[in-house]
Amino acid sequence: MKQLKIITWVLILVILLFGLIIGSLFAGEINIDWQSFMDYFTNTTGSNIGYQYIIENRLNRTIVAVFAGAALSLAGLILQVFFRNPLAGPGVLGISSGASLGVAAVVLGGLNFQGFTGYTTSVLAGFIGSFSVLMLLILASKYIRQSVTLLVFGLMIGFFTSAILNVLYQWADAESTREFVVWGLGSFEGIYGNALLFFIVFVGVGIGVSFFFIKPLNALALGVEYAQTIGVNMRQLKWFIIVITGLLTAIVTVFCGPIGFLGIAVPQLVRMLSRSQNHNVLLPLCLLLGAILALLSDIFIRVFDGNVPLNTATSLLGAPIIVWTIIKMNKRFSI
Amino acid sequence: MKLILISLMLCLVACQPVQKKEENSSAYLPISAINIEVAKGFNIVETDSTFKMIIHSLSPKYQFEDSLVFPKKSLKKPFKHLINPIERIACQSSTHLIFINALNNTQKVKGISEMQYMPKDSLYQVLESNHVVEINKNGEANIEKLLAIHPDVFLVYPFEWQSDRFKKVNIKTLLVSEYMETTPLGRLEWIKFFGILLNESEKAATIFKEKSRKYEALVVPVDTSETIFFNLPFNDTWDMPAPNSISGNLLKDAGYQYIYANLGEGANDNLVQSKEKVWLDAMNAKYWLIIANRPQGYSLADLKQEETIYKEFKAVKDKKVIFCNTGYSPYFTQGIIAPDEMLKELLEIKSQGVDYAGVYFRYLK
Numbered sequence: 001m002k003q004l005k006i007i008t009w010v011l012i013l014v015i016l017l018f019g020l021i022i023g024s025l026f027a028g029e030i031n032i033d034w035q036s037f038m039d040y041f042t043n044t045t046g047s048n049i050g051y052q053y054i055i056e057n058r059l060n061r062t063i064v065a066v067f068a069g070a071a072l073s074l075a076g077l078i079l080q081v082f083f084r085n086p087l088a089g090p091g092v093l094g095i096s097s098g099a100s101l102g103v104a105a106v107v108l109g110g111l112n113f114q115g116f117t118g119y120t121t122s123v124l125a126g127f128i129g130s131f132s133v134l135m136l137l138i139l140a141s142k143y144i145r146q147s148v149t150l151l152v153f154g155l156m157i158g159f160f161t162s163a164i165l166n167v168l169y170q171w172a173d174a175e176s177t178r179e180f181v182v183w184g185l186g187s188f189e190g191i192y193g194n195a196l197l198f199f200i201v202f203v204g205v206g207i208g209v210s211f212f213f214i215k216p217l218n219a220l221a222l223g224v225e226y227a228q229t230i231g232v233n234m235r236q237l238k239w240f241i242i243v244i245t246g247l248l249t250a251i252v253t254v255f256c257g258p259i260g261f262l263g264i265a266v267p268q269l270v271r272m273l274s275r276s277q278n279h280n281v282l283l284p285l286c287l288l289l290g291a292i293l294a295l296l297s298d299i300f301i302r303v304f305d306g307n308v309p310l311n312t313a314t315s316l317l318g319a320p321i322i323v324w325t326i327i328k329m330n331k332r333f334s335i
Numbered sequence: 336m337k338l339i340l341i342s343l344m345l346c347l348v349a350c351q352p353v354q355k356k357e358e359n360s361s362a363y364l365p366i367s368a369i370n371i372e373v374a375k376g377f378n379i380v381e382t383d384s385t386f387k388m389i390i391h392s393l394s395p396k397y398q399f400e401d402s403l404v405f406p407k408k409s410l411k412k413p414f415k416h417l418i419n420p421i422e423r424i425a426c427q428s429s430t431h432l433i434f435i436n437a438l439n440n441t442q443k444v445k446g447i448s449e450m451q452y453m454p455k456d457s458l459y460q461v462l463e464s465n466h467v468v469e470i471n472k473n474g475e476a477n478i479e480k481l482l483a484i485h486p487d488v489f490l491v492y493p494f495e496w497q498s499d500r501f502k503k504v505n506i507k508t509l510l511v512s513e514y515m516e517t518t519p520l521g522r523l524e525w526i527k528f529f530g531i532l533l534n535e536s537e538k539a540a541t542i543f544k545e546k547s548r549k550y551e552a553l554v555v556p557v558d559t560s561e562t563i564f565f566n567l568p569f570n571d572t573w574d575m576p577a578p579n580s581i582s583g584n585l586l587k588d589a590g591y592q593y594i595y596a597n598l599g600e601g602a603n604d605n606l607v608q609s610k611e612k613v614w615l616d617a618m619n620a621k622y623w624l625i626i627a628n629r630p631q632g633y634s635l636a637d638l639k640q641e642e643t644i645y646k647e648f649k650a651v652k653d654k655k656v657i658f659c660n661t662g663y664s665p666y667f668t669q670g671i672i673a674p675d676e677m678l679k680e681l682l683e684i685k686s687q688g689v690d691y692a693g694v695y696f697r698y699l700k
Contacts, residue, residue, distance in 0.1 A: 029609040050615040053644040057611070174452045175628035175662065178569075187570040189610075192643060305609045307572060 006281050009273055013288040017066070020295045024062040027302045030054055057189070060196055061298060065188040067203045068256050069266075069294025070287040071248040074210055076263030077270070077286045081221050081279075082241050083141070086271075086325055087151055089264035090249040093137055094157030095130045096260075099253035100184070101161040102129030107180045108165075108172040123198075127250035133157055134242045186257035186310035188298050199255050206248045207287065213240055214279040221277050259294075260311055261318025266290045268325045293317055369536050373547070374524035376512045388531060392493065393515040399493040401510035403531075421532055425470055425486040429453050430671055431511055432462075434529040437672045438538055445484040446470040454668060481506055488532070518584045519674030520547050526672060542672070549675040553682060555590040561685065563591040563622040564613070567641070573613040575606045585674065586624070589681035594620050614644055623650035625699075628662040635699040654689045656699040657681075664695050 026032060036051040038044075076089040083093070090096045102125035137154060144150045169177055191199055216237045219227035228234060252259065270285045297313035371378055377390045388403045425446035426432050432444055441461055450469040453459050470480045481489060482504060489501065489508045501508050509532075513525035523546060530539025563586060565575040576582040578596045586593055594616055595606055617623070629637070635656060639645050650656050659666050670677055680693035689698045 028611050030611045030615060048615070049647055050618050050644070053614060053647070054611045056643075171451075173628070173662070182569050185570070189571055190642075301571070302609075305572070305607075307607065 002276075006274055006276065006285075009285065010288070013285065013292060017288055017292050017295070020292060020299065021062055021066070024065070024295055024299055025055065025058050027299045028054070028058060029302075029305050056192070060192045061188045061190075062295065063196065064191050064199060064256065065294040065298045066291040067200060068188060068252045068259065069262055069290040069292070070207060071203045071252050071290070072259060072263040072294075073266035073270075073286045073290025074207060074283065075245040075248045076265075077267040077279075077282060078210070078217065078241055078245055079263075080267050081217050082238075083137075083150060085148070085151055086268060087264060087322070088154075089267075090130075090245065090253075091258065091260045091263055092151060092158075093154035094133045094161065095137075095154075095245065095249045096253050096258040096263075097158040097161040098129035098131075098133030099126040099250045100129070100258050101164060102126040102250070103183070103254055104165050104168050104180060105129075107183070108168040108176050122254045123202075123251060126254040127246060129161075130250040130253070131242065131246040133161075134246050138238060138242065183257045184311075186259045186314070188256055188294070188310065191255055195255070199251060202251045203248065206244050206251070209240075210244055210283065213237070213244075214283060216240075217279045217283075218277070221279070257310070259314055261314045261322065262290060262293055264325075265318035265321035266293060268321055369527055369531060369540065371527065372524060372543075373518060373521045374513075374516055374527075375521060376515050377525070377528050388528070390510045390512060390528075392512065393517070397493070399510060399512075401508075403509065420534055421487045423484065423486045425476075425481055425484060425489040427476065427489070427491045428511070429668060430513065431490045431529075432458070433668050433671050434513075434526050435533065437526060437542060438529055438533055438535040440533045440535065441465070443533070445486055446481060446489075448476060454663070454665065456665070456668070458668070478504055478506075513671075514581075516581060517579050519581050519588075519677070520550055522581055523547065523550075523672060523674055546673070546675050550588075550678055553675065553678050554588045555682065557587055557592050558590045559592045561591045561622065562594055562620040563624055564594045564617040564620050565624050565626070567625060567627055568610045568613065571610055573608050573610050575608070575613075577606055582626070585678060585681065589678055590685075591622065591681070617650075618644075618647060619649050621650060621653070621655060623648065623656045624659070624696075625656060626659045626661060626666060629658075629660055631660070631663055633658070633660060633699070638699055654698060654700060657684055657696050658699045659696050666695050670695055 025037070030051075032051055032055060036048075037055060040052050040055045072090060075095075079088040079090065079093060079095075080086055082088075103122050106122045106125045133154075136157060137150065140153050141150055144153060169180075172180070216227065216232045219230050219232045220237065224234065227237075249263075266289050267282070267286055270282055270289055273289075274281050274285055276282060293314070297310060297317055300313045300316075301308045301310055369379065376393050377388060380387045380389060385404050385406055388405070390401045392399045422443055423445045424431075424435065424443050426435070426444060427448045429447065429449075429452075432441070432447060435441060435444055436458055441458070442465060444462065444465070444467055446468040447453075447462065448469070448471050450459075450462065450467070453462075468480050468484050470476045470484075476489075478500070481501075487507065489506050490511045491508050492514075493510045493512050511525070511528070513522050513528075516522040516525070524543055526539045526543055527536065530536040565582070566573070568574075575595060578587075578593050578598065583593055583596075587596075598606055625638075635651065635654065638656065639651065645651050661667055664670075666677075677695050680696045684691050684693065684696055684698070687698075689700045691698055
């Protein structure tokens with residue numbers, strides 16, 4: 001019965017995602033007719049070449065939204081299991097801030113290595129930033145037993161990195177500052193060509209590898225001791241979590257800016273829908289729902305002609321879910 | 336004898352201020368000399384005993400007003416709140432500095448905001464050698480730094496204005512809103528405002544007269560085939576100046592047909608449109624004017640890399656992308672008081688090839 005319910009949910013979410021992908025291609029200030037879509041997909045130049053670029057742009061941002069939403073939600077799910085806290089996520093634990101600091105070092109601090117492209121340097125710096133914060137968190141978790149305290153520790157890291165960012169602003173020129181501020185508002189737009197390929201490959205690999213760790217994650221959800229007794233290599237699992245969540249967060253943050261709430265809110269919603277602790281169920285649902293919410297946010301901002309930042313849209317969607325989680329935590333604190 | 340000597344000395348002492356007053360009075364200007372012709376953001380109102388310089392908003396969305404009152408016949412003693420003569424000035428914007436510099440009063444500037452963003456030109460070096468204090472780097476002005484330089488007046492922009500903050504510590508402020516003007520000459524005329532403050536009204540009037548004459552002589556009617564659009568997008572949105580703004584009118588006076596000439600409610604309301612819309616509207620425009628800060632050597636190839644669609648734009652195909660690199664050109668500094676020179680370049684560039692290189696504008700190649 002429960003399995004049927006989960007299959008039903010998966011089906012609903014797949015249909016919803018498919019519908020939103022179609023809707024996303026049509027969402028925007030410019031109305032595109034079916035003929036233009038047909039021209040684009042059949043590689044025929046229509047009457048207005050501008051339409052072809054608009055369709056391509058919408059298609060690209062749709063792909064980015066789907067992958068970014070899925071990646072952040074997955075990172076959130078894994079972190080929540082590892083830290084045994086439903087409020088853990090790339091944003092709350094300071095991992096996104098770490099990635100932001102890495103990007104800031106490149107954009108504001110001029111830390112650009114010769115021979116590397118802007119993207120490569122930023123991704124590398126973002127990864128080092130998020131990876132470093134994760135290492136710090138894991139180190140701290142040895143001494144801090146209470147998960148709430150660890151969350152506060154993560155928040156402090158976030159504040160600390162923000163402070164360093166403010167210091168970097170003091171030396172940055174006006175254009176770099178503006179570039180960084182705009183990047184900080186978040187966007188799924190403007191990624192195409194090789195950058196898009198890079199994004200898809202890395203996020204895809206991160207997501208793909210995660211499926212091999214479903215069993216250890218299931219065991220970890222029941223406790224570290226239990227996981228160890230059934231032979232889970234905790235050291236290996238810890239490294240997997242550092243690398244995967246660090247990589248996913250860094251890639252999405254570098255390309256799309258620090259996107260809040262999706263990483264915390266989606267795993268919560270998935271648990272509420274499925275009422276399952278099995279990561280065979282949670283992981284695909286998380287990917288689907290993450291993609292859906294990210295796409296919904298992107299469509300939402302296009303309804304307002306791009307005048308609403310992506311972070312505002314994800315906050316509007318995610319914040320109520322988190323509030324609901326906190327209320328629920330007061331009643332029953334467990335994953 | 337003693338009584339005669341004392342009387343003589345008293346006479347001498349008593350005469351001195353009278354002489355000084357006479358010297359001052361020779362510099363007094365009649366109100367007609369500071370007649371405001373084009374600027375709309377400030378005006379002078381005359382009463383029986385005084386005249387008042389009023390600074391006010393030009394936007395219906397954002398209201399503010401500030402004023403200075405002067406005793407009649409004198410521009411030298413504003414008795415509202417400024418000490419005259421003004422010897423120490425703090426500026427919230429480098430724009431203020433440009434006007435002051437044009438009137439050869441740069442030495443009076445003791446503090447300026449966000450010096451780090453100023454071009455490192457000769458004026459910057461003058462500020463450095465004068466030990467001018469950077470009163471803020473990002474955000475609000477540092478009160479302690481302001482107090483340390485104790486300016487006679489702190490010239491401020493009206494947005495996010497916090498008069499109480501400065502009033503509490505007795506820092507005298509004056510709003511400057513030259514950026515709200517709708518025409519290049521309107522903004523240039525604010526030099527008269529600075530002339531009044533610095534007791535350089537005659538010089539200010541001369542500069543304005545000369546430059547506005549040159550500017551007006553260059554103005555050409557709009558050629559509807561010379562279509563043009565502005566700037567670059569940020570994420571999803573593309574901001575362009577309103578048609579009835581300083582930049583919009585500068586292009587109009589140079590004979591360009593701004594593709595959004597019929598849009599926009601007010602001069603200060605930037606046109607914010609979706610990137611997709613601009614792609615369609617601007618694709619066939621003859622010219623593209625980009626005013627942005629980019630690395631030195633920024634090229635047409637770099638522009639094409641920013642968005643794949645740009646290679647389809649007519650202006651890009653025909654190499655008619657007019658570029659003003661604000662990081663390396665004096666567009667936001669000297670350009671404010673040289674609209675005639677900018678207009679001249681915008682006219683010249685139309686008939687020139689890709690190698691044209693003016694002080695402000697060049698073609699991307």
